[in-house]
Amino acid sequence: MATNSQGTGTQNGREQKAPRCAALVGPYLSGKTALLESLLFVTGAIHRKGSAKEGNTVADSAPEARARKMSVEVTAATTEYLGERWCFLDCPGSVELAQETRNALMVADVAIVVAEPLIDKALMLAPTLKFLDDHQIPHMLFINKMDVSSRQVREMMDALQAVSARPLVLRQVPIRGAGKDGGEVTGYVDLVSERAYKYHPGQESDLIKMPEEVLPREQEARSKMLESLADFDDHLMEEILSDVVPPKDEIYQQFAKDLAADLIVPVLLGEAEKDAGVRRLLKALRHEVPGPEATAQRLGISSYDASTLVFKTYHQPHAGKLSLARIFGGRVSEGSVLNGVRVAGVLKPKGNAFEKVPHGNTGEIIALARMEEVKTGDLLTASGKKNPDFSWPKPLEPLFALAMDAENRADEVKLTAALAKLTEEDTSLVFTHDPDTHEMLLSGQGEIHLNIAFDRLKSRFGLPMKHRRPQVSYKETIRNGVKQHSRFKRQSGGHGQFADIHIEIWPLERGKGFEFHDRVVGGSVPRQFIGSVEDGARESLVRGAFGFPVVDVAVALFDGQFHAVDSSDMAFKTVARQAMQEALPQCGPVLLEPIFSVEISAPAEFTARVHNLVTGRRGQILNFQAKEDWTGWEVVEALVPQAELHDMIIELRSLTLGIGNFACQFDHLQELTGRLADKVIEQRQGHLQKGAA
Known part of the structure; x- marks a missing residue:
């Protein structure tokens, strides 16, 4: 196949479009993974559907996913539909794994937001829809599990519209058994073509005559659909006002135009586990979703200089570092140099596995092997020049932390390297060392998030960890002042040690820290030892009367004695610590x-x-x-x-x-x-x- 700079090519004398990419997003248990299985099955990419319960789905092959029966990281799967290539990115539904979802959404041409037909769960979509709108990412809404819904669609639409800043445009109305709103959904009417279909499990839906009882609902819903589209097109508005029936092609074109501009959110219905509505979703994707050139423009990628955007990093036990990326211009091959780094190999993702390929073209999702300097969010080009219009969102801020220790103390040496890899894979994980409590802390989005990280440390790096609630950084201070006289004298063979000081301690205003004042007159303490007294006083504040660091304290040295032979820096530092330890309990310590x-x-x-x-x-x-x-x-x-x-x-x-x-x-x-x-x-x-x- 010949490939041009835009990623399209020719095959058997016809033009072939660049692959497009759709991200499946939505709350936990909404059915995203089931929808991916159905999409792959319907398009022939897989011959048997798996289930999350059995742990044999394409998306949930990682051990952490199988153990929890949920997606724990973004999974890429490729397929073809009517001669066009697609990559679907299945994203975790847990709010604690939102960083994975956000990274995948940035490179997708469209997001398929999967929702349950439950009014009380509509609010759960709000953060995802807000992120999509903030970054102008085109998105559709797929209301899944219609087989368990007894609600009228208009009620669901009202609840969902309340959490969407963009107008929701219904594309279908359901056909229910027994002609009642509460009956089982058996098919749908397409509001553009005005054709009725009956679901046929495992096969394409059957074209049927529109039931008479559905017609009033269909007419009402179609009018609302056209009015929503007309809000963004004057010609369509004129047709509606003139009672002219718009041609179907015009309506489809308007959907494509408005979706690409993130002006509307088309809404489709289905039952992913039964493959119901999935083929209609695929047709909408095929006709209405923009290609990678539109996504590149949205991202501010203005150059087609082999622009490749990294959105996920893996550290695999045998393959080493892999950078999952999408190509937005040109071809990337083994040996290509991007941002000054040589590509050691090009791989194609297949679920959680990878297959080596000679190259990747525009629009494709690939994995770049062993590019050690590259990180998630990097835009790679052959020239290595920075693109001033491109920016990558900041990682989510940590919300939950646990203190941790390696079960085997000998493992602490390799723990830092393992954590560096783990936090590179997931940028919402943060590893720090608390200077106050001296604990190693791992922070993330919640308890599930951190437990997944600990599982990976054990299974992937052989580092079982103990973890616990972190200590609080308590401090202590004093309420009263006091004067203290202390002497340190020790005689041993040869030179002894001698130091004698008089100090005053008093509290400072909150936040002032530590102050030291030199009030010595007449040389009772030689100048060279005064700094040692300050050092000793400062060191003593590490642990106060209650055992916590002491803050907001002032110390003044105003008198003392020394010995010409036995006095030393160490002696005066020691006596200062002694004086502070004796004085602090008398100063009204407070937590x-x-x-x-x-x-x-x-x-x-x-x-x-x-x-x-x-x-x-x-x-x-x-x-x-x-x-x-x-x-x-x-x-x-x-x-x-x-x-x-x-x-x-x-x-x-x-x-x-x-x-x-x-x-x-x-x-x-x-x-x-x-x-x-x-x-x-x-x-x-x-x-x-x-x-x-």
């Missing part, structure tokens, strides 16, 4: 807990629940207001102790259909007294004693 500024986002109907969540966690509500650019959402601003934040995202999601979110940052330290403070101090003392033992 400080970190308080975080938190902004919680959720639909307005859940605001009362959010208030209860905050107050139930010792939080203080400061304000609540409408969330900017989010219709029907509110933001609650609050101050919440760090100790209460650990699993707050889990409870928040349980209260908000899984879509509530929050952002937080350290705000200040606040005194903690009473029984709660006593419990914290008791636990700290026990921890220190256990460590000393």
Whole structure:
């Protein structure tokens, strides 16, 4: 096949379009994986459909997916339909794995948003639809599981429209058994062609005569469809106002035009497990979805200099690093040089497996082998020049963290390298070392997200981990000042050690940190030893009377004695630590807990629940207001102790259909007294004693 710069080519004397890419997205249990199986089965890519229950689907072949019976990472599968090539990206439905979904959506020509026909679950689509609109990604809505729906379609459309900023345009009306709205769905009427079809399991739907009882609903729905399209086309509006029936070709063209511009959201119906409505979805994709050149323009990729966009990174035990990417211009072959890095090999994804191929062309999804310097979100070109109009969205901020240790201490050396690979594969995972608690922390989007990461550390890297709730970065300070005299004297063979100081300690304002003042007069402490006193005082603040770091304290050295032979820097540093340890318990020590500024986002109907969540966690509500650019959402601003934040995202999601979110940052330290403070101090003392033992 000959290929030009736009990725189209000729085969058997006819022009062949560049492959297109569709991402399957939607909430957990909406049926995305079942839809992918049906799409592949109907197009002949597979001969037998798998099921998530049996763990034998194309998308869920990873061990972490089979163990949980859910998609845990984006999976690419290719097929052909009526001579045109397609790549479907099955995306995880769990909100905790949203980073995978977002990355895949960026390279897709269209998103197929899969929804259940349940009014009370419509809100669950809001974050996905908002992301699609923010990035102007064309998308269709596929209402799945129509066989279990007893609701009228107009009720579902009203509920779904409430969470979509773009007008939803219904393409079909269902035909129900027994002629009742509550009967089983047996087929559909296509509102453009006005043809009726009866579902035929395992085969194409049968063309039938439109039932008379469906006609009024069909006419009403078709009028609404045309009115929605006419809002974006003056000629179509004139035809409707003049009672002229628009030609079908004109309607199809208008759908394609408006979909490509992200002006409308076409809505189709079906039952993926029974292959119902899937062929009609494929036809809509074939005729109305734009190609990779439109996606490149949306992304700001203005050059066709072999532009290739990496949207997923794998580290495989035997194949090494693989960069899953989509080509938006030219051809990429083994030995090609992109961004100054040589491509060691080109592979074609087949579910969670890869097959080596000689090259990849425009529109195709490929995996680039062993490009170590390349990371997710990189736009690669043969020239290596940066494209000023292209940008990649920032990763999601972590919401949940666990402290961890390798079960085998000898594994700690290779743990850092394994975590580097893991966080490169998933950019919403963050590995840090807490300087206050000295814990290794792995942070992500939730408990499921981190458990998947720990499973991968064990299965892929041979690193079983222990994990626990992270410690809170408590501090302590003092309320009163005191003067302290301390002497350090030790005699041994040869030179001894001697230092004598008088210091004063007093509290500072919150946030001032540590201050040291030199008030020595007359040389009672020689100049060369004063810095050692400051160092010793500063070192002593690592552990105060309660066992926590001490903050907001001032120390002044105002007198002392020295010995011409036995005094040294070490002696004065030691006596300073001794003086501080003796003085701090006398200064009215008080525990400080970190308080975080938190902004919680959720639909307005859940605001009362959010208030209860905050107050139930010792939080203080400061304000609540409408969330900017989010219709029907509110933001609650609050101050919440760090100790209460650990699993707050889990409870928040349980209260908000899984879509509530929050952002937080350290705000200040606040005194903690009473029984709660006593419990914290008791636990700290026990921890220190256990460590000393």
